[in-house]
Amino acid sequence: MATAVQTVERENYLNSDYGIKSWLLTTDHKRIALLYLVSITAMFWIGGFFAMLIRLELLTPAGDLVSSDTYNKLFTMHGIIMVFFFLIPSVPATLGNFLIPLMVGAKDLAFPRVNLLSWYIYMVGAITALTAMVMGGVDTGWTFYTPFSTTYSNTHVMGAAIGIFITGFSSILTGLNFIVTIHRMRAPGMTWRRLPLFCWANYAAALIMVLGTPVVAITLLLVALERAFNIGIFNPQLGGDPLLFQHLFWFYSHPAVYIMILPGMGVINEIVTCFSRKRVFGYEFVALASIAIAVLGFLVWAHHMFVAGISVYAALVFSLLSYLVAIPSAVKVFNWTATLYKGSIRYETPMLYAFGFIGLFTVGGLTGVFLASLGVDVHVHDTYFVVAHFHYVMVGGMVMAYMAGLHFWWPKITGRMYPEAWAKLSALLVFVGFNTTFLPLFIVGYMGLPRRYHAYPPEFQVLNVLSTAGASILAVGYVLPMIYFLWSLRYGEPAPPNPWNAVGLEWMTPSPPPTHNFDETPIVTWEAYDYEHQPQEEVTVGH
Amino acid sequence: MKQMQEEHFDPMSHLVPISLYVTIWAALMVFTGITVFAATVELGVFNIVVALLIATIKGTLVVLFFMHLRYSTKLTMVTVVAAIFFLIILFSLSMTDYLTRAWSTSLR
Ligand code: HEM
Ligand SMILES: [Cu+2]
Numbered sequence: 001m002a003t004a005v006q007t008v009e010r011e012n013y014l015n016s017d018y019g020i021k022s023w024l025l026t027t028d029h030k031r032i033a034l035l036y037l038v039s040i041t042a043m044f045w046i047g048g049f050f051a052m053l054i055r056l057e058l059l060t061p062a063g064d065l066v067s068s069d070t071y072n073k074l075f076t077m078h079g080i081i082m083v084f085f086f087l088i089p090s091v092p093a094t095l096g097n098f099l100i101p102l103m104v105g106a107k108d109l110a111f112p113r114v115n116l117l118s119w120y121i122y123m124v125g126a127i128t129a130l131t132a133m134v135m136g137g138v139d140t141g142w143t144f145y146t147p148f149s150t151t152y153s154n155t156h157v158m159g160a161a162i163g164i165f166i167t168g169f170s171s172i173l174t175g176l177n178f179i180v181t182i183h184r185m186r187a188p189g190m191t192w193r194r195l196p197l198f199c200w201a202n203y204a205a206a207l208i209m210v211l212g213t214p215v216v217a218i219t220l221l222l223v224a225l226e227r228a229f230n231i232g233i234f235n236p237q238l239g240g241d242p243l244l245f246q247h248l249f250w251f252y253s254h255p256a257v258y259i260m261i262l263p264g265m266g267v268i269n270e271i272v273t274c275f276s277r278k279r280v281f282g283y284e285f286v287a288l289a290s291i292a293i294a295v296l297g298f299l300v301w302a303h304h305m306f307v308a309g310i311s312v313y314a315a316l317v318f319s320l321l322s323y324l325v326a327i328p329s330a331v332k333v334f335n336w337t338a339t340l341y342k343g344s345i346r347y348e349t350p351m352l353y354a355f356g357f358i359g360l361f362t363v364g365g366l367t368g369v370f371l372a373s374l375g376v377d378v379h380v381h382d383t384y385f386v387v388a389h390f391h392y393v394m395v396g397g398m399v400m401a402y403m404a405g406l407h408f409w410w411p412k413i414t415g416r417m418y419p420e421a422w423a424k425l426s427a428l429l430v431f432v433g434f435n436t437t438f439l440p441l442f443i444v445g446y447m448g449l450p451r452r453y454h455a456y457p458p459e460f461q462v463l464n465v466l467s468t469a470g471a472s473i474l475a476v477g478y479v480l481p482m483i484y485f486l487w488s489l490r491y492g493e494p495a496p497p498n499p500w501n502a503v504g505l506e507w508m509t510p511s512p513p514p515t516h517n518f519d520e521t522p523i524v525t526w527e528a529y530d531y532e533h534q535p536q537e538e539v540t541v542g543h
Numbered sequence: 544m545k546q547m548q549e550e551h552f553d554p555m556s557h558l559v560p561i562s563l564y565v566t567i568w569a570a571l572m573v574f575t576g577i578t579v580f581a582a583t584v585e586l587g588v589f590n591i592v593v594a595l596l597i598a599t600i601k602g603t604l605v606v607l608f609f610m611h612l613r614y615s616t617k618l619t620m621v622t623v624v625a626a627i628f629f630l631i632i633l634f635s636l637s638m639t640d641y642l643t644r645a646w647s648t649s650l651r
Contacts, residue, residue: 183618211629247637298632302640314640 012415012512027112028515033098034413035119040086040094041482043126047081050074052475055437055468063455071454072139073155079142084164085126087398088256091263092209093122093174095405096202098413100178102506102513103196105187105522110180118173125167132159141452143253146234146245150226157227161220168217171259175209178202187505189524196504196528197286201266204290208255208262208297216252219245246308250301258297261361261393262290264401265332268354271408272336274502275351276343279529281335289328289335296325306377315374322372329365333358348500349423353404356431360396364389367442382452385445391438403430403481410485411495415512418488422480429477436470503530559608567608574601 009015013030023031054074057065066074097115101108109115132138138160140149149157182195182203222233223245232238234245273280280286302310302318336358345351367389370376380386411417440463445451449460456464498507503526509518526533574597581593607613612623 211626215633243640244637247640248633251633251637298629299636302636309644310640311643311646313643313646314636317636317639 010510011514012510013515014415014512016515025116027108027116029097029101029109029112029115030413030513030515032115032119033094033096036089036093036097036122039119039123039126040089043081043085044478046130047078047086048475048478050078050081052471054078055471057454058456058464059468061456061458061461061464066454068454069139072141072452073137075452076138076141076160077133080129080138080160080164082394083142083256083260084167085122085129087260087394088171089122089174090260090398090402091267091405092178092202092205092259093118093170095267095402095409096178096198096263097174099409099506100181100199100202101185102509102517103199103504104182104185104190105505105518105524106181106185107516107518109177110185111177114173115177118170118177121173122167122170125163125165125170127163128166129160129163132156132163135159143249144220144223144245145249146223146226146240146242147236150223151235151237158224161224165217165220165224168213171209172213175206175213178206179210182206187522187524190505191524193283194524194527195287196266197269197280197283197290198263198266200287201262201269201290204294205259205262207291207294208259212252212255212259212298215248216256219248219252222248243305243308243310246305247302250304251298254301254304255294255297257390257393258293260398262293264357264398264405265290267401267405267408268336268357270502270504271350271354271404272339272358273529273531274408274500275346275348275354276340277346277531278339278343279527279531281338281341282331283528285331286335289331292328293325296321296328300325300372303372303377306374307381319372319374323369326365326369326372329361333362333365349418349420349427350404350408350500352424352427353400353407353430356427356434357397357400357404360392360400360434364392364394364397367392379448380445382450383445384441384449384451387451388438388441388445391441396434396438400430400434403427406481406485408500409506410488411499412506412511412513414489414492415495416488416492417495417499418481418492419484422484426477426480426484429473429480431477433470433473433475433477437467437474438470440464440467440470504528559611559614563608567604570604571601 013028023035026032026035053066054071057063057071057074059065063071097109133156136156138153138157139155140153140157144157144161149161182199186195225231226233226235226238226240230238232240234240234242236242269280269286300318300322302314303322306315306319367385371380371386371389407418407423444460444463447460449456495511497510499511500507505518505522505524506513508522578594578597581597582590584590586593606623612620
């Protein structure tokens with residue numbers, strides 16, 4: 001803005017229109033992405049608040065801060081909010097919404113109004129679930145296991161289940177929009193083999209959203225029906241089978257963990273290539289690994305039920321199939337590592353987060369393989385080992401990737417740079433805080449401490465204190481970006497169109513992009529991640 | 544979207560005769576009648592099999608004709624087949640548990 005000549009700011013999606021109405025009625029994918037960003041950020045802080053209460057209770061072995069009933073509600077609401085209202089929409093609904101049309105060279109998603117509708121549905125679902133929580137909360141665990149959820153719990157199971165049911169539709173609509181957009185709206189020359197891997201990853205996640213979400217929606221509806229009308233589906237006293245619930249629930253919820261992680265993996269591809277100035281190693285393999293994860297992810301669900309009383313023969317089959325999922329996940333980790341090999345690596349904030357992702361996801365994924373082996377799972381099922389496993393993949397993996405992506409594309413989204421030094425500090429705090437919080441949980445879990453109790457034997461206190469201390473560092477690591485991102489909106493340096501000298505169509509349009517994304521439809525004649533042949537000076541289309 | 548449909552396919556261009564819709568509707572009604580009737584006959588476990596079979600046929604008719612799948616592009620058909628494929632996964636892998644659970648109790 002320091003130019004001597006008084007220039008009129010270029011029209012972009014942020015300044016094209018003002019006022020609440022222009023936001024609430026927008027069909028621009030970029031604005032909807034921001035609506036989602038604000039909403040899921042709010043949910044993240046609510047979920048985080050519950051997490052802090054949980055960690056505070058676990059500071060001492062005695063159940064002194066909250067009663068056991070309250071504690072049950074705290075971990076349930078933490079889980080529900082973080083899984084269904086933050087992690088599942090996190091990257092797809094914000095970065096995916098913003099970037100997929102830009103990356104494929106389109107003006108918008110295929111169904112802009114459906115996109116807006118999906119946000120409203122999300123909000124209705126979120127408010128329904130929050131209302132249930134304000135009115136007294138739920139205590140079934142985020143997994144709603146029957147017959148406790150259908151018969152015995154006298155908390156607000158219905159409200160929470162209906163909230164999740166409703167939000168499921170927003171996820172289906174987003175998935176549908178991505179699938180159609182990626183099939184039909186690619187710019188001339190943007191072939192499937194030139195498609196950025198972020199789009200491949202979101203495409204795979206979208207497949208799961210569309211194929212899996214209806215199952216969990218119907219399952220929760222069945223819970224509601226059994227609760228309200230005593231129809232015997234899951235309750236053995238009424239002739240039902242409680243394990244049927246677990247089958248149906250995990251048929252969605254295992255693939256759902258890949259809804260969460262796949263888009264994050266997509267983010268990492270973009271960042272690793274950009275900050276090592278190399279084309280991605282084995283593009284086809286990484287792209288197909290996304291699809292393989294999406295498909296294989298549907299074949300492993302009963303690994304959550306090994307000790308629940310399923311047939312040992314079924315357990316054998318599911319254990320074997322679970323090992324298979326590790327293969328495409330490993331393909332990705334190896335390919336990122338190979339991409340780094342001999343790259344000219346720059347250690348800017350997005351890359352720091354990406355490094356964090358690769359390491360922590362690997363720990364999380366490998367401990368998943370431990371859990372998938374029958375013998376080990378008998379020992380560690382329902383202990384803190386499982387808690388540590390999924391927090392390594394979900395927080396160490398996915399939230400890291402989300403932060404990496406937010407930093408990487410923040411200049412594009414807002415047109416402002418964030419303060420690099422503070423951002424580096426936050427990346428460091430998150431990494432240190434995360435490991436301090438969750439590494440001890442592997443140990444207490446392996447020693448046999450069961451999850452979901454508000455009190456524990458005193459010999460576990462040291463590690464629990466460590467964990468709570470780590471959680472406070474982690475919290476600072478998350479509060480910092482919140483502050484400097486907001487600060488940067490006003491005081492950040494104006495961002496050039498391509499601050500990282502990255503390839504990809506989204507960097508060839510101004511920051512922030514104009515409402516219609518591109519002044520003229522781009523024609524693609526190059527492969528994705530063509531870093532080795534890229535000219536030094538950045539190219540901008542449409543000037 | 545509009546211009547895309549013109550390029551690729553337009554569902555309205557295959558005008559389906561009203562008579563076909565009426566026929567399908569009548570068929571659905573007949574099947575509903577059969578369902579109700581079958582429920583009154585004691586067939587043991589086959590009651591549920593018959594009911595599900597009829598429901599599947601009816602669902603197929605609705606999807607093929609009322610939802611125009613018969614006149615849709617290959618991609619749309621692949622999409623529907625994919626959904627059925629995943630439903631089969633749900634059923635068959637669940638059955639690995641239900642069909643063999645009794646065997647494992649005899650192990651103990
Ligand atoms: C490398 C592939 C993975 C394998 C083989 C694997 C395996 C497992 C197994 C066997 C369990 C059940 C443990 C038990 O309850 O006894 C489990 C739990 C869990 N995993 Fe993974 N996992 C993998 C990746 C992931 C990813 C990527 C995520 C999330 C992004 C994830 C999230 C979870 C969650 C949330 C649970 C616990 C659910 C609950 O009981 O509350 N896993 N995993
Ligand atoms: Cu799983």
